[in-house]
Amino acid sequence: MTNNETIVEAKSLSKFYRLPKESLFKKPEVIKAVNDVNFKIIKGKSFGVVGESGSGKSTLARCIMGLERPTAGEVKINSVDIFSLSANELRNMRKQFQMVFQDPFGSLNPRKKILSIIAEPLDVLEKVKKNDRRSRVIDTLKSVGLKETDIEKFPHEFSGGQRQRIAIARALITKPKIIVADEPVSALDVSVQAQVLNLLQDLQDSFGVTYILISHDLAVVKFVCDDVIVMNEGKIVESGSAKEIFTNPKHEYTKTLLEAVPRF
């Protein structure tokens, strides 16, 4: 893990949205959600994306996940541009990168049992036997701190923190190299946030995954991440090691952001 191998790279990545026309004769307004973004992520490290609402950080996450096609630029995973792949090739590639979402209530289908929720990526991406499938789900479930018996339950039987563990288990089951986590703790109670953050760190130690953590919470990013980019209005305003950025911010915006965090 010490070699500085690049695992994800974004090259002049841009995503523009066109707003609906206000009048027939005006040109439609364009929102530059992500505007010419470049970065490299090193294998086994945690990469933080910090920004306020409207900074384009969630759009960036969706582009990296291949859920949205960028207007321009490339996302390279292991030196392969994912948008040059066919649908099938991209699907095979997905084993390597998975996502954890913000809202643990919205991200689990309320009508499915935990077994089939967690096994979903497995069902699509790998052909596994029924017994294997079950035992892999149980193993993953245990690694996020839940019980074997939980696989027969439904999402509503769990608390927010437990649901987020389930979502993390779903992302882990294909043994991905990269996990994109979009605000993974911001919907959780304060006392539960710490459990999930610790879990994320433990999992990194045992599986060597690379995290891309998207968050508005500077302290959370500082706790988890090694490298950080700060985004504002679609652009990167500052990038560097977490230590450097949080102790010695260069850009005005980063400074304002840091000053605004309430301390006690």
Place this chain on the structure above:
Amino acid sequence: MFNKKNIEFLKRAIKHRSFIVGGSMTLLLIFCAFISLFWTPWDPIKQNLLIRHSPPSWEHLLGTDQFGRDIFSVIMAGSQNSISVGLVSVSIGIIFGVSIGLLASTKRGWVEELIMRLCDFMYAFPAILLAIMLVATIGQGSINAMVAIGIFSIPVFARLTRGAANAIWAREYILASRSAGKGLFRITIEHVLPNILSVIIVQATIQFALAILAEAALSFLGLGAQPPTPSWGRMLSEARSMIYLNPWLAVYPGIAIAISVLGLNLLGDGLRDLVDPRLARKR
């Protein structure tokens, strides 16, 4: 599946007044239709001109009509017609409407636009007028009436499905499923459809009631079930000429229609409350 959630549901269902009342009325209708398949007090088709217009008696519970047929038997047999019209037309509406709605919400873009504008176009005509036009083109008869009523309920289901499905597509678990690599078709079948099923079922009961009404109207106009098939709508139309001589002839099928439609509507309302307690009005 008798898990906690389902028991909870049953408990609430038993307490829900309009669900119980509507449900029993609907069950009565189905029961009538089922019994009449094997047995009616008298043959509902056989005419007996000797006992025309006889008043209610123990022999003929609701009396007889102008051809001497036992009204109670005709009404029982007529429920078969109403139910089959409801079943067939609602099935047509669901099969086509739901598929079209799902297609629109899966594909988005111009496909959605086109489908929805077509639905708007169909909405622009009053439903019964549309059915009359259709029957006029494809010819009269029971089956054609069912098809015509089915066709006019397609846009209802299509719109409903698209709206409900769009809401589901915006959920994060769909995004999670997409990032797991699932295709749009599988997501639709595995995630979207099960989550909108309840809404469709509720609409189906209400659409069923509308179909019974529409069929009665078509038969009244002579465009639906042809004689001698017993049909409530045709009973009404036959009673029209006798309205001063024997007004009860019109009242009985009227009550039968009212009970079925009211029952189905109450059932639909009840289901809607039970399926989504947040929408329930305060009682």
Place this chain on the structure above:
Amino acid sequence: MLDIKNLNINLNTVYGDATAVRNLSFKLEKGKTLGIVGESGCGKSLTALAVMGLLPENSWSTGEIIFNNKNLLSLNEDKLCKIRGNSIGMIFQEPMTSLNPLHTIGKQIAEPMILHGKVTRSMIKKEVLNLLDMVGIPDPLKRISSFPHELSGGQRQRVMIAMALSCKPEILIADEPTTALDVTIQKQILDLIKDLIDEFGMSMILISHDLGVIANNVQEIIVMYGGVCVEKGYTKKLINNISHPYSQGLFSAIPTLEMQEDSEQRLKTIPGSVPEITEIPKGCTFQGRCEYVSDICVKNSPNSVKISEDHEAYCFNLDKLN
């Protein structure tokens, strides 16, 4: 000025009856600020609603809420209406849904003043412009005829503040006023609230799940868990000597910017999760997650233990802790 004695709030939920707030007592003096901090379901928002007389229909409350020598819980709706918005103002969490999208913001700010007869017709516009200017909305003359959707989240919250302050209330209740906002905007709004409180000499109850927000903006803190107060005290004293096991867990579970850079470091956690409102245990509400739990915690509710002047905690095992 505001004196809450043994407030109990019961809720009638689908899953059965539940006591959402238990035996809560506190005082708020004129010109002072008080913060209630706690996680979801701890009863902090219900307490605020009880003071406003706006509890949901499926609930009932006992105890006393004394405001200017009147028990608010025994007043009828008419009398409450005279107090609401007039002597007690409230700011809600979600500035989009708490403004009516169909009315201009000028009209909405004017409404409470007209309702409580604070201004004459001819003065209304001037007053509204004053208020908009005071809460820092640029170009008030133009904004007075804007609709809520034309404003940003931060500006909407400023409008809410202008509404709450329009009648110069004696108490301002702010329920998670900045939770829906970005950090930079949050700071602006909190600073604004602080300035205005000082200017008018109002009292404030600030409610938040965010310890940082509470600790920076109020003079006295109440920590709530499972519907009861577990610790309360003057901000400085409490922060410097956090005593209840729950407050300790809560404070150390949060990553802070001051933490040292160290990849091996872990956060302290509170095991388990916040209990559902129907599953709050008898006795100490924190027993299920507390590492110091003993038999007595299950049997009895802890009484207040004085830690220092103006600082108390509700726990049987305080001596074991320190």
